[in-house]
Amino acid sequence: MHFVNMALVTDGILDATRPEIVIYEPLPNGRLRLIGARLPVLADPGMQTHPAPPQLMGQLFHLFESPNRSDFRRSIHCMSGAWKDNPTARS
Numbered sequence: 001m002h003f004v005n006m007a008l009v010t011d012g013i014l015d016a017t018r019p020e021i022v023i024y025e026p027l028p029n030g031r032l033r034l035i036g037a038r039l040p041v042l043a044d045p046g047m048q049t050h051p052a053p054p055q056l057m058g059q060l061f062h063l064f065e066s067p068n069r070s071d072f073r074r075s076i077h078c079m080s081g082a083w084k085d086n087p088t089a090r091s
Contacts, residue, residue: 001026002038009040014056025084036082
């Protein structure tokens, strides 16, 4: 489950302590477990706050053109982190 804070998505500020998107896994007991985060930065002309691809703690963000799997209707630069292995991921 992805929870998006659109105010953080549109502010153009990168702060690893305040991710724009947090990802949770539902557990059998009905609780949620935090398993990842995404930090998107809008890449559309006129909305850019970063003249070059952004980076955070030395990690470059990847550009995803619109439409993209995060269902943003505009191009974004994005960095994702997950703390749980995906058993269906392909190598």
